[in-house]
Amino acid sequence: MLERERVAVYLASRSLARGSRTGLLLNVAIISLVFTNMILLPSIISGSVELFNEQTIDYQTSDIQVRPSEGEQYIGRVGTLLETINRVPGVRRASARHAIGATLLARNRSVSVPITALNPRDEVEVTRIHERMKDGEFFSGGERGEILVGQYVAGNEDTRRDLFASLGGVRVGERCTVAFANGVTREYVIKGIYETRSYLADYTALVTWEELESVIGGPVDQATEVLVRTDRAHDPAVVKRGLLEAGVQEEVKTWREAITSTVEDSIETFGIINGISMLVSLVIAVVVIFIVITIKAMNQRRQIAILKAIGIHRGVIIRSYLLQVLVICTLGTIGGLVAVGALEVWFSAHPLVFPDGELVPRFEPAALVENAAWLFLVSLVAGYIPAWRITREKILSAMRAG
Secondary structure (H helix, E strand, O other): OHHHHHHHHHHHHHHHHHOOHHHHHHHHHHHHHHHHHHHHHHHHHHHHHHHHHHHHHHHHHEOEEEEOOOOOOOEOOHHHHHHHHHOOOOEEEEEEEEEEEEEEEEOOEEEEEEEEEEOHHHHHHHOOHHHOEEEEOOOOOOOOOEEEEEHHHHOOOOHHHOOOOOOOOOOOOOEEEEEEOOOOEEEEEEEEEEOOOOOOHHHOEEEEHHHHHHHHOOOOOOEOEEEEEEOOOOOHHHHHHHHHHOOOOOEEEEHHHHOOHHHHHHHHHHHHHHHHHHHHHHHHHHHHHHHHHHHHHHHOHHHHHHHHHOOOOHHHHHHHHHHHHHHHHHHHHHHHHHHHHHHHHHHHHOOEEEOOEEEOOOOOHHHHHHHHHHHHHHHHHHHHHHHHHHHOOOHHHHHHHO
16 A cells, blocks of 8 residues: 555656646646635735724723613713722723714804713723824813814815715814704814724714713713723623622623624625635636646546556556645645735735725634635545546557547
């Protein structure tokens, strides 16, 4: 048995050595490109999902989101709730938010968006909006008469560039009128414009909790949500259990649970696109390997007939062709890994700039191994079929055809 394997290795090495080196390099290059293509799209999709997850945590839900109980509009006694949450092990900080509907008017334009009241000292430890100020400054304390607006709310002077209705490119220092849902109308100075590149976060406006109490006309001990930032070493799911055990009666969700089904459907759609791209790449690999081995076998029909005539088993000849396929795939995979490494270095320094942020493709080792395995499997199948067909031919027929 070992002797047959040695013969197969010898035949494969001789065939590769005598064959066209240009053709071999071209085949290896094609397999390298196929492998790179199989890795690149899923890496971009993984990077896109990771970017969305980071934006969800950093600008919308933090690690844990506490919402009113079912049937309730607000979280009551929020001051006491914050004290309870902040005592739970693993909680870095909790921030209460109170959203109220409003219409902003400036530059003869109006836009209706939710205005969220918050405590700046808590918020800076829970979200990263304060790090994404495009212009102006974040709140430093209990400012009154000032407002922060998202980039999509501020908009552009050329409204054709806006994704949503906007205030026509207002700037820091300008004044805007805000008509709240409770009938109160106030005039504010725009203190800052933030740009997180999260569509939901950038189409809102922020005021301080003290300003909200001024609008409401008294102390406010209610919130529409409480965002909780956990310590890095603690799993949000474990901290969530701690909150429930501490007596938090409201609806508690980790950031992953808070993602809507629409977003999950979008991620599944990305997976379908990735599957189609992978299938196309594998078909290309199958076609390339099938053609290469078919041409080789057809050109070597006489030699195959001679080998069979001197007693070499057809299985040995088939294995010699499969070994050639393995060599081509191995060299192509190595070339693909080199290309993937170069792309990883390039994208780390030059991320892809999308409307919703800078995306860095994630090249996951598990994906590399899985795609390499698929590539080798389909290539072996594609190489086996023509070799099996040619070696089944009768010796005399092959000699005449050769």
